[in-house]
Amino acid sequence: MRILLTNDDGVHAPGLEVLLKIARAISDDIWIVAPSEEQSGTGHSLTLTRPLRIRKHGHQHYSVTGTPTDAVMMAVSHLMKDCKPDLVLSGVNRGANLGEHVTYSGTVSAAMEGAISGIRSIALSQVYRKEGMGDEVPFGCAAVWGERVVRALLKAPPGEQMLVNVNFPAIDPSEVQGIRVARQGFHDTGLARVIEGKDPRGYRYYWFGLDTSEAEQPGTDLEAINAGYISVTPLHYDLTHDGSMAGLSKLFV
DSSP states (O other): OEEEEEOSSOTTOHHHHHHHHHHHTTOSEEEEEEESSOOTTOTTOOOOSSOOOEEEEETTEEEESSOHHHHHHHIIIIITTTSOOSEEEEEEEESOOOGGGGGTOHHHHHHHHHHHTTOEEEEEEEOOOSTTOGGGOOOHHHHHHHHHHHHHHHTSOOOTTEEEEEEEOSSOGGGOOEEEEOBOOOOOGGGOOEEEEEOTTSOEEEEEOOOOOOOOOTTBHHHHHHTTEEEEEEEESOOOOHHHHHHHHHTTO
C-alpha cells in the first residue's frame, strides 16, 4: 500500500512525526508532501495568485510553499502522477478538528482533496485543552491509538465522495474509553473569544481564542471527545442541501 502523508502544521511539525510512525506500521511505501510552513485555518484554499515551489528533504519527502490542498494536488498530479497513493493520511494535527470547525481545517481539507481525487483519505487530530502549550502539546493518545484506528478503517469498503475525520481526546492513552463513530457536532458560537492586545508600537491587534465550549449533543464528535472516546466521523464533500431542492425549485417555475 502506497501512503501519502500531509498536514497543515507544516513539514517539520511534531504531529507529522507521529503520523509517520503510524504509517510505517502499515506500509513501507510512504511519501510525505506537506506545506513548508504552518497553514492552520486555511481550509480548502488553493493558491492561484503566486507560483508554488517544491523542496526535496529526502527520499519521497517533499514540502510545498502553499496550502494543504496545494500539497495534495501537487503530490497527486505531479510528484506521484505515475505512482498515485492508495491512502492519504493528514495530520496528526496539533489541536481538535471537531464540529463545524472542520470547514476551517487545513488538515481535514487535505483529506478532502485526497477524497476528491478518488483516494481513500483520513484526517487525524490530537485534541488539547490548555492554551499556550505550543510544541508541548502531548500526542500520546494519537501515537498509541492511531495505528489501531487506521487499520480498522481500512477494513471498511471505501466510500464515494467521503473522507473520515478522527479526533483523539486530550487524556492519557490508558484512559481512553473506546472508539465511537459520531456525527459532526456544533460549537456554541456565543462562547467564541477575540483576544485584544497592543504591540510594542502601540497598535492594537486581535487574536481568536481557543474554543473550549462543552457540548451536550448526543451522538456527536464533541460529545464523544468530552466523554473520553476517540471520535470517528465520516464526512461528505457534496455540500448540497437535498431537503431544500424541491422548495427552491418551485420558486423558479
